[in-house]
Amino acid sequence: MELWIEWWSHVRQLRPAFSRTRTFIWFAVALAAMCVRGDLLGVTSFVRTLGLKACCYDRLLDLFHSRALSLDALTRLWVRLVVSTLKSLLYTVGGRIVLVADGIKVAKTGRKMPAVKKLHQESDNNTKPEFIFGHSCQAVGLIMRAAAGFVAVPLACRIHEGVVFSNRDHRSLLDKLVLLVQSLGVELPFYMVADTYYAAANIIRPLLKAGQHLVAAVRSNAVAYEPVPPAEVPRRGRPRIYGKKIKLKTLFTDEEAFISAPSPVYAEKNVTLHYRVVDLVWRPVGCVVRFVLVIHPTRGRKILLATDLSLGGLQVIELYGVRFKIEVSFKQAIYTLGTYAYHFWMSAMTPRSRRSGNQYLHRKPAAYREQVRRKIAAYHAHIQLGIIAQGLLQTLALRCTATVWKRFGSWMRTIRPDILPSEFVVAIALRHSLPVFIADSPDDHILVKFIRDRIDLSRHEGAYLLAA
Known part of the structure; x- marks a missing residue:
């Protein structure tokens, strides 16, 4: 009762x-x-x-x-x-x-x-x-x-x-x-x-406007751009936003840039994964976002996105791990x-x-x-x-x-x-x-x-x- x-x-x-x-x-x-x-x-x-x-x-x-x-x-x-x-x-x-x-x-x-x-x-x-x-x-x-x-x-x-x-x-x-x-x-x-479907400007822009943030996965064929350093001498016209174009999946080739750490995903014990954090400009929203590239020993490769640049790589992985x-x-x-x-x-x-x-x-x-x-x-x-x-x-x-x-x-x-x-x-x-x-x-x-x-x-x- x-x-x-x-x-x-x-x-x-x-x-x-x-x-x-x-x-x-x-x-x-x-x-x-x-x-x-x-x-x-x-x-x-x-x-x-x-x-x-x-x-x-x-x-x-x-x-x-x-x-x-x-x-x-x-x-x-x-x-x-x-x-x-x-x-x-x-x-x-x-x-x-x-x-x-x-x-x-x-x-x-x-x-x-x-x-x-x-x-x-x-x-x-x-x-x-x-x-x-x-x-x-x-x-x-x-x-x-x-x-x-x-x-x-x-x-x-x-x-x-x-x-x-x-x-x-x-x-x-x-x-x-x-x-x-x-x-x-x-x-x-x-x-x-x-998940990947919701990594879009229609979601991110209203969230950022309200002071909230998104953590999601992105497609393996996604591209981003290096931030443009501030010009030493101001020039006429609109300043550049996008630098060099980068295919995100190519960043997996540099193995030395990855960090090894115990998996922060719940219920995973004795699992070591490798991750890399890169801050790049993403064209759909026109601002810098944080990408976390993950190599999991059994689940393969995954590219995660976070609009909050203060989040660490393991925090992003842990957050995405509860999505299921x-x-x-x-x-x-x-x-x-x-x-x-x-x-x-x-x-x-x-x-x-x-x-x-x-x-x-x-x-x-x-x-x-x-x-x-x-x-x-x-x-x-x-x-x-x-x-x-x-x-x-x-x-x-x-x-x-x-x-x-x-x-x-x-x-x-x-x-x-x-x-x-x-x-x-x-x-x-x-x-x-x-x-x-x-x-x-x-x-x-x-x-x-x-x-x-x-x-x-x-x-x-x-x-x-x-x-x-």
């Missing part, structure tokens, strides 16, 4: 994001169900998990489409809650917290689902098809220190491709990611860590939480073509465009619900590790109490203690009373929850 008390103490802080108390309570019900459900079959799993009456299904669908839910306010409150609750566990480098950003493509087969388009997947995993129909999303997470490494707590994720409401909107995916980061309202200075944690977060979101397992169709939508790209709506009636916006907002509400559920499971794992293992009450081939429990383990611990929470909570507990009044005792799930 103590896990649920901790859980509720965090959830009730999200109340200001809802203009109606009833909408907030339905949100808390959906959040509780997502944290403990045993299957990922859409909203129906919420009803089964909590043993709710059949009429609750439509009410849960109404929640995701409700105007009483402010998505931006909910996201900002969630970010503030994560930072304040886990402040002592924030991973910082040089006084800056670390954000990680990446994209995720989620398969969707519905022909009446807005923003579904044909997407190309680039992956070394041979189980992924090269092309899928689905939603293209971009996500941002916050890195926390854990017992044996790091964990990426998700903050926000949005669908950034598939629908064009105005033919005057020329924003790229990079521009939309910057807007997403800015909408989070992060007040602390931060480093944003991302957002990939782990995606895996948990898909297979444990079902964050992207929504199936909201739009009955009035014109069925998309089987060879579809973006859906251009600038010639559609205003009422039709508003329906599409409402449906995409429902997708975003479901995604944010999953993000908060995953973040709460991670928070319980970080703050209540011993209690989670105590309430786990199941079997695993190897249980290591000194290791941070996964979202799967925390979900099982919450599931096992849910009947006690519902039975022993006071009668005036707003969430428990709401659930008790809607439990269907004719079904096994409802009878089980009230049997404690």
